[in-house]
Amino acid sequence: MTTTDWTAGRIAAAVRDGEISAREVVDAALARIERYDGDVGAFLHVEQSGARRAAATVDNLPAAQRRTLPLAGVPVAVKDNVVTRDMPTTAASRILEGFRAPFDATVVARLRQAGALIVGKTNLDEFAMGSSTEHSAFHPTRNPWDLTRVPGGSSGGSAAAVAARMVPLALGSDTGGSIRQPAAYCGVVGMKPTYGRVSRFGLIAFASSLDQIGPLARTVADARLLYRVIAGSDPCDSTALEGDAGEGLDEAVSLNGLRIGLPREYFGDGTDRRIRSVVAHALDRLESSGARLVEVSLPHTPYAISTYYLIAMAEASSNLSRYDGVRYGMRAGGRDLLDMYETTRAEGFGAEVKRRILLGTHALSAGYYDAYYLKAQKVRTLIRQDFDTAFLEVDVIATPTTPDLPFRLGERETDPLQMYLSDIFTVTSNLAGIPSLVVPVGVADGLPVGLQWMAPPLADGRLLAIAELCEKTVAIEPNWPLGGTMS
Amino acid sequence: MMPAFDVIIGLEVHVELNTASKLFCSCSTQFGADPNTETCPVCLGMPGVLPVLNRTAIALAVRAALALDCQVHTISKFDRKQYFYPDLPKAYQISQFDQPLAEHGALTMTEDGAARRIRIRRIHVEEDAGKLNHLGERLGDASGSLVDLNRAGVPLIEIVSEPDLRSADQARLYLTELKTILSYLDISDLRMEEGSMRCDANVSLRPAGYTGDVEDLPRSEIKNVNSFRNVQRGIEYEIERQSNLLRQGGRIVRETRGFDDASGRTYSQRSKEEAHDYRYFPEPDLPPLVLAETWIDQQKRALPVLPDAIRQMLRAQGIPAREAEVLVQDRAAFGYWQEATSLVADARLVTNWMLSDVARLINAAGQGFASSAVPPARLAELLKLLLAGTISGRMAKEILEKMFETGERAPDLVQSLGLSQITDQSAIAAVVREVLQGNPGVVQDYLGGKSKALAFLVGQVMKRTRGQAKPELANAVLKEILEAEYGATTP
Ligand SMILES: [Zn+2]
Numbered sequence: 001m002t003t004t005d006w007t008a009g010r011i012a013a014a015v016r017d018g019e020i021s022a023r024e025v026v027d028a029a030l031a032r033i034e035r036y037d038g039d040v041g042a043f044l045h046v047e048q049s050g051a052r053r054a055a056a057t058v059d060n061l062p063a064a065q066r067r068t069l070p071l072a073g074v075p076v077a078v079k080d081n082v083v084t085r086d087m088p089t090t091a092a093s094r095i096l097e098g099f100r101a102p103f104d105a106t107v108v109a110r111l112r113q114a115g116a117l118i119v120g121k122t123n124l125d126e127f128a129m130g131s132s133t134e135h136s137a138f139h140p141t142r143n144p145w146d147l148t149r150v151p152g153g154s155s156g157g158s159a160a161a162v163a164a165r166m167v168p169l170a171l172g173s174d175t176g177g178s179i180r181q182p183a184a185y186c187g188v189v190g191m192k193p194t195y196g197r198v199s200r201f202g203l204i205a206f207a208s209s210l211d212q213i214g215p216l217a218r219t220v221a222d223a224r225l226l227y228r229v230i231a232g233s234d235p236c237d238s239t240a241l242e243g244d245a246g247e248g249l250d251e252a253v254s255l256n257g258l259r260i261g262l263p264r265e266y267f268g269d270g271t272d273r274r275i276r277s278v279v280a281h282a283l284d285r286l287e288s289s290g291a292r293l294v295e296v297s298l299p300h301t302p303y304a305i306s307t308y309y310l311i312a313m314a315e316a317s318s319n320l321s322r323y324d325g326v327r328y329g330m331r332a333g334g335r336d337l338l339d340m341y342e343t344t345r346a347e348g349f350g351a352e353v354k355r356r357i358l359l360g361t362h363a364l365s366a367g368y369y370d371a372y373y374l375k376a377q378k379v380r381t382l383i384r385q386d387f388d389t390a391f392l393e394v395d396v397i398a399t400p401t402t403p404d405l406p407f408r409l410g411e412r413e414t415d416p417l418q419m420y421l422s423d424i425f426t427v428t429s430n431l432a433g434i435p436s437l438v439v440p441v442g443v444a445d446g447l448p449v450g451l452q453w454m455a456p457p458l459a460d461g462r463l464l465a466i467a468e469l470c471e472k473t474v475a476i477e478p479n480w481p482l483g484g485t486m487s
Numbered sequence: 488m489m490p491a492f493d494v495i496i497g498l499e500v501h502v503e504l505n506t507a508s509k510l511f512c513s514c515s516t517q518f519g520a521d522p523n524t525e526t527c528p529v530c531l532g533m534p535g536v537l538p539v540l541n542r543t544a545i546a547l548a549v550r551a552a553l554a555l556d557c558q559v560h561t562i563s564k565f566d567r568k569q570y571f572y573p574d575l576p577k578a579y580q581i582s583q584f585d586q587p588l589a590e591h592g593a594l595t596m597t598e599d600g601a602a603r604r605i606r607i608r609r610i611h612v613e614e615d616a617g618k619l620n621h622l623g624e625r626l627g628d629a630s631g632s633l634v635d636l637n638r639a640g641v642p643l644i645e646i647v648s649e650p651d652l653r654s655a656d657q658a659r660l661y662l663t664e665l666k667t668i669l670s671y672l673d674i675s676d677l678r679m680e681e682g683s684m685r686c687d688a689n690v691s692l693r694p695a696g697y698t699g700d701v702e703d704l705p706r707s708e709i710k711n712v713n714s715f716r717n718v719q720r721g722i723e724y725e726i727e728r729q730s731n732l733l734r735q736g737g738r739i740v741r742e743t744r745g746f747d748d749a750s751g752r753t754y755s756q757r758s759k760e761e762a763h764d765y766r767y768f769p770e771p772d773l774p775p776l777v778l779a780e781t782w783i784d785q786q787k788r789a790l791p792v793l794p795d796a797i798r799q800m801l802r803a804q805g806i807p808a809r810e811a812e813v814l815v816q817d818r819a820a821f822g823y824w825q826e827a828t829s830l831v832a833d834a835r836l837v838t839n840w841m842l843s844d845v846a847r848l849i850n851a852a853g854q855g856f857a858s859s860a861v862p863p864a865r866l867a868e869l870l871k872l873l874l875a876g877t878i879s880g881r882m883a884k885e886i887l888e889k890m891f892e893t894g895e896r897a898p899d900l901v902q903s904l905g906l907s908q909i910t911d912q913s914a915i916a917a918v919v920r921e922v923l924q925g926n927p928g929v930v931q932d933y934l935g936g937k938s939k940a941l942a943f944l945v946g947q948v949m950k951r952t953r954g955q956a957k958p959e960l961a962n963a964v965l966k967e968i969l970e971a972e973y974g975a976t977t978p
Contacts, residue, residue: 083535103528202535208771237537238773315771318567321578322532341571364766373768
């Protein structure tokens with residue numbers, strides 16, 4: 001019996017029924033982390049004692065109470081830009097080295113409430129800025145499928161931990177693809193919910209109007225399980241949506257007659273031939289199972305990358321201003337106030353973060369605001385309208401997730417622009433605020449390929465249902481890396 | 488020769504709203520707590536926190552906007568005003584930039600008997616910053632600075648006037664009237680010394696013949712002056728300084744100036760070249776603020792009676808303008824007056840007693856009208872005794888002092904001091920007869936036509952009754968007996 005191969009759903013059921021103890025589950029997870037994380041580097045912090053304490057709490061509950069826990073005894077990894085009361089939270093930045101938050105993020109509180117065992121904090125690109133997890137101030141994370149390659153980013157630690165079966169579930173955050181791109185690179189399911197469906201309270205802000213926390217899992221059912229726990233309104237987040245987040249989560253969907261939109265702007269030559277072929281194969285299977293493939297157009301797609309980076313950097317420059325050495329985290333220099341600010345931020349932030357703060361500050365400066373930020377907001381509206389129009393014709397949209405297969409560590413470090421451009425297929429969901437989910441649909445040259453699904457706002461439940469059909473229809477038997485099979 | 492300049496003044500007034508909790512978190516707004524004890528992750532700007540708007544603060548701000556005749560917008564939004572300073576935890580202040588809560592208001596003040604309307608450009612809501620306590624004289628040479636974030640996140644409104652003020656006196660009048668109006672709304676403590684009301688003054692001079700926009704004139708902004716008096720002094724100094732400069736052919740630069748209380752001068756703090764670029768942009772953590780038209784109307788209907796209406800009402804009751812102004816400007820005094828006049832109909836009598844004897848006694852005791860040892864109902868009891876003729880005015884003054892001393896009520900004091908007037912005609916008649924018998928010479932004088940003799944006889948009656956006889960009654964009884972029993976003829 002290897003619980004590390006189990007789905008979260010199976011673990012929770014077994015723990016609820018007392019077939020297995022939470023303690024056994026957490027020990028197995030911690031042992032696997034111990035064995036493989038030296039190579040993978042998915043974690044920035046492993047919380048053995050806290051996880052075991054949480055397991056004991058679950059095990060000691062009266063059975064009747066334990067039976068109500070949706071994530072009873074399920075080990076979960078949390079991206080290190082989500083604050084936790086009993087563990088460090090660094091956002092993979094020197095400037096927050098040693099920082100401990102005095103409170104739990106809303107999603108973390110909900111995990112604990114649901115009986116989950118938080119085993120640690122996963123690596124990311126510093127402040128979630130990057131697509132490779134190489135921009136962590138502490139160490140890079142490697143792709144479990146090929147340790148010479150990146151796991152994607154910025155939620156690379158969470159995706160790698162799930163792919164390496166250290167945990168069945170992990171939380172990521174997605175500002176422009178930071179859950180979905182690593183999910184594709186690591187062959188797991190990753191979901192960015194509708195903006196506002198999941199509370200951002202306790203998520204260290206990168207770009208507030210784009211950030212959204214979401215689940216990473218090995219199956220769509222597990223992603224739904226985690227989503228169900230974390231979604232819902234929150235009095236601490238004014239942008240969290242009211243209403244029933246569970247709505248449509250159990251909706252039955254059929255492939256028969258399902259209109260799948262294929263935006264022509266997403267199927268160009270710029271995408272790696274091997275990805276195109278895996279995606280085409282998956283779409284064929286869906287079509288032969290009754291789905292209708294409909295070509296649609298999202299005409300403002302060419303402006304998405306510049307729009308996204310302008311808004312994201314502008315907001316980031318503001319959100320990261322609070323790291324000034326005055327109240328918490330790192331402080332350096334100190335000849336005078338200005339010296340303290342400058343030295344702290346010069347030494348505390350990495351190169352990519354500084355690049356974005358500078359660009360974002362510039363974009364908001366007097367005389368540039370209208371030309372950059374304001375214009376970007378206008379284009380954002382147009383991009384949202386593109387989707388509104390497309391969803392009049394189709395139920396759901398399917399696209400490749402990334403133009404490229406996972407690249408090798410160091411390969412793109414000198415070319416930030418190339419790195420930015422590779423977010424082309426994922427940033428539009430964030431700009432439009434719509435839910436989007438990546439599900440693995442094949443392997444090319446030993447590397448996983450994910451298909452991205454996008455749905456209208458608030459159709460998170462439908463999106464999950466469609467993705468689950470896709471998962472069943474395009475059955476791939478991934479040869480999970482680092483030994484073992486899925487069960 | 489005096490070159491002609493028009494003085495152009497606009498005022499920006501910050502008013503701290505007296506909500507129980509801060510604008511974006513649930514921390515207390517209590518003034519004077521130990522440093523950093525009224526803080527939480529949100530107002531400390533910890534990683535991961537988000538603001539949640541305090542709707543009560545909005546209700547208070549809307550009340551101010553409506554009282555100042557502003558148009559309250561059904562949709563406004565919050566923006567981030569960004570700059571680095573240790574008292575600003577997030578390195579941005581959540582404020583309102585291009586879509587403020589309210590605009591296009593006005594305030595009417597009276598200058599030398601004439602009404603003068605000053606337009607209000609806008610009112611917006613924002614959070615306050617914390618405070619730095621410098622260990623040393625100034626930040627520049629301080630050995631260190633301690634940050635206290637208790638005040639960080641306390642709700643403020645900023646009330647921006649149009650540049651309609653033309654003198655330092657007018658500026659002071661405006662501030663006085665503004666404070667008076669706000670004092671009726673229960674939205675702020677309005678204490679300049681505690682920083683719950685703060686004023687910045689923009690001063691520029693418009694040369695004769697200048698036809699451009701006054702906004703384009705170079706101006707100095709006098710920052711954070713701590714009293715109305717000093718706002719006036721600062722502006723006076725600034726008018727003097729700028730006109731001297733212009734007369735000497737100098738150029739005024741746009742700058743921020745501080746005010747030095749001791750010398751009465753302003754000094755340059757920051758020129759336009761060094762001015763901040765605040766990089767305003769919409770606050771993504773807060774949705775737009777949407778207010779229902781019906782709710783705004785409801786707030787408008789719920790406004791209390793405002794100073795202008797009170798002045799009219801006082802005038803209608805025959806209260807002279809000077810007295811009326813004293814009552815209006817001290818809201819507690821007006822409250823006192825209202826309660827007292829609801830019990831004693833003679834509004835002028837109440838006003839006279841309040842503003843002379845009561846005011847003198849509460850001042851001496853270090854009290855205000857709100858905390859007066861003699862509350863309005865007790866004053867009314869006293870004045871009723873006076874109006875009924877039970878006591879004389881002189882007695883009433885004596886009793887009032889005793890009321891302040893002992894806290895006892897007027898009717899009880901009348902009893903215990905034996906101070907009531909003799910109003911029983913037969914009792915007075917007996918005394919009158921004694922007096923007439925004891926002063927035959929004076930009686931003869933009176934009968935012989937010396938009407939002044941009567942005053943002496945009244946005085947004797949008062950003396951015998953130890954002042955308790957009601958003088959008018961003594962007078963009448965004397966005349967009556969002199970006619971009936973001594974054959975006096977009515978003059
Ligand atoms: Zn607070």
